[in-house]
Amino acid sequence: MNEKEVHGMLIDYEYCTGCHTCEVACAQEYNWEEGVSGMKVIEIVEKLPNDRYYLVYLPFPTEACSLCIGRVKKGMEPQCVKHCMAKCLEFGPVENLLEKMKGKKRTVLFRPR
Amino acid sequence: MNQEGFHIIRTTTWSAGPGCHGGCGVIAYVKDGKLIKVEGDPDHPWNQGRLCARALAMKQYVYHPKRLKKPLVRKGQRGEGKWEEVSWDFAYDLIEKRMKKIRDEFGPESFIFAMGTGRDIGPWICMLAYAYGSPNVMFALSGNACYSPRIAALDTFQGDYCVFDAGQWFEKRYDDPRFVRPECMIIWGYNIHSTCPDNLFGHWIVDLMKKGTKIIVVDPRLTWFSSRAEIWLRVRPGTDSALALGLLHVIVKEELFDRTFLERWTNAFLLLRTDKNVLLRESDLIPNGKRENFVVWDKNSERVAFWDTEKLEFRPASTTPSFSCEIDLACVDGNTVRCHTVWDAFRKRVMEYDPSTVEKITGVPKEDVIRAARMYAKSKPASIHWGVPIDMTPNVTPLCHAIACLWALTGNLDVPGGNVVARFAFDAVAYALPGAEGIIRLKSKEQDIPRIGREKYGPFQKFIWRCQTDTAFEQIFSEKPYPIKGMWIQTLNPLAGIGMDPKRWREALLKMDFVVGVDLFMTPTLMYADVILPAATFLEKEGIRSWWVPLQSINKALTVDECKSDAEINFELAKRFDPEFRWKSLEELFDEIIKPSGLTYKELKERVWVLPTEGHPSHPYLRHEKGLLRKDRKPGFQTPTGRFELYSVLREEWGYEPLPIHEEPPFTPVSRPDLTKDYPLILSTGRRSPAYFHSEHRMIPWLRSIDPDPVVEVHPNTAKKYGIADGEWVYVENWMGKAKFRAKVTPIVPEWMVMATHGWWFPEKNPEEPELFGVWESNINLLIPMGQHGKDGLGAPIKHLLCKIYRA
Structure with a gap:
């Protein structure tokens, strides 16, 4: 990891299936008490025109997320990224993720506090 | 051991633990005998480093303060919750004495060995029941309505089970050149990514979608899949068979089917006699003709010819069978009967399910039925995968028949990217699974005779080696034809989970003279046990996993208190019940089960997983063409006709509807x-x-x-x-x-x-x-x-x- 690079997480929420793996992966790594996690998966039922609906899950990084700085320093990925069942989380320098973002729809880029 | 002092154990998930049917490669990090964490194994082709919430919560599971850690014996009344901790020897001795007494007085069949789903329980509960001499192994769900019906149905119609293709047969998975991505997938009643049931990894479908697979979804709920479907068929629950027949209607009417597969690999050419609506047999036409052989109409000679089911050949060999005809034939009994082909009868049946009729039954707009049928049939390849809602309707077998006809008639059976025949890796089968017989079996066929439901229900004679659950449940109360005196309950919680009408399950437990429970936590059900034995999680045991592919080992990472694996517990008692029990150790048994792989258990443990290779019947594709599916190695399917059966010979013989059909379930706004x-x-x-x-x-x-x-x-x-x-x-x-x-x-x-x-x-x-x-x-x-x-x-x-x- 280059200390000067700003790291972030690209969340391809179109593919998040709401499996909550990220929440528990984080809880295991940091031994969080129940209910605390660096990630929180939010269910959104989008109402669309013509009485249509669309079900979305948004993996939302919380105040507790450090993007696993300790793991990253050892050359590992954050736990949530490593285990994401839908492979919809990506970690890396923000610059690189921004490039990747250009080729994808419905993504958000996260930078921790 | 790595530099941080962890012991690193590579192993395979299977419950107890995540609850699912397992298969994920896991790395357990252990320090001083304590589990520090689990991670997904990035080198494992199954999950490729991923792991679910339930597997990642294993630390809280393994070290939960309320885990059962010592054998318990009941002190007060059943349900009072008064227990005494005892030693394993004391518990084993007590169980042996009490169960032998019941066996001596009432016979071994009076003891039921009941299980749920999840843990690697099947082989070991069968091992115990069979050593005791009882054929009554019970999967405690009404109608045995989870997986067994689907497997038995496909065994009936096509001789083998099949699953969607996600390249799981290859180490490189999607990158293997033999794999082809399905253009389209129908996901039928399956929120698979939530729990990974049926020995599959749910997110494989998400992988395929990312690579471009389009999906059609059958589901009354707006699921993640149905949100993302090209076509979402919001079916009224219980009418799926009408929907499947509607899709077949469009495919047959618009001739979107694969004619080569139809003519070469199905039994569409057989003649049916219209007087009795049964297959015409060689014995109907020739005095010494065989009942097992069937009749076809040869277009060339305009005479009858025969389909020899032993040789899987026409007689004469030059026969070109007609797929549609109406002819009168003279039978040996002097009657003349009008005959047509299976294809005629099949078409007649699906023609009853036009899109408007299907819309009325299912609530799915007729335009969507037509669009979905066209999209599925025109996509090459395409696959269908179905979930447990398919089993959870009384019309399950005709429903499976209709859906199987969809993949067969569109030429998607055992092709890359289609519905691929799923077999146990290397044909290594541990026990009596639906459609298979393994190493662990009853000593004699006679011992199987009292099995509850065997006599009454066809599939229970041919494919399903459990009790019929509802019949067994009634027998507990009626005590006819023989009383049930005891129950062994392992990985099963009928009061809370698998038992319908659960207050009566409580009464059933109260009727027992002796109940043993084996579990990891105290449950409402175990409150009625006399002895409770503490079981181990997958991290605490040695084992094997042989469900489809790969063949895997479960490698022990740690020990928790006095907990033992289900296999160890049952092995010890099986030795006590059967003086001729032939294995000396579990490892010896594992060795014998996995012998077809050419590996010993020790060798498998080193590799953790191993995939069958090209040419083996448990490796795809197109095995019906290569002669890899049948015992006699002839091309074809393992069915009575050697062909995919649009019309089921077995269903006819058992007295059930031999063609796909819709029947309204018992408690719906339409039926009631x-x-x-x-x-x-x-x-x-x-x-x-x-x-x-x-x-x-x-x-x-x-x-x-x-x-x-x-x-x-x-x-x-x-x-x-x-x-x-x-x-x-x-x-x-x-x-x-x-x-x-x-x-x-x-x-x-x-x-x-x-x-x-x-x-x-x-x-x-x-x-x-x-x-x-x-x-x-x-x-x-x-x-x-x-x-x-x-x-x-x-x-x-x-x-x-x-x-x-x-x-x-």
């Missing part, structure tokens, strides 16, 4: 308008939560916080009608009983249906009667009857009952 007056909503149950597997995991804090309460999903308009606000507690009630849920007001469900979650009990509440961990509070099974299984003993109405809801 009288009940609908008081109970206007369709009650569906069992939507999956990624935090839980059935009744498990409610005591694991990391998981419970994800999904804390029993929930019923109610449409906003329905909620408004009944004055229910989001988050309020409501009762769901019908003529059987009622249960309390937190209302989730959401357009995920249609207005006319509610979806109630299942498996709820509250490990945090009092264990003693009457509270019993709150098992009677939010138990949706209180509203579901036993004994409504299908004609062939399979399937049960678990997805489509009737109810009303009101504020609690």
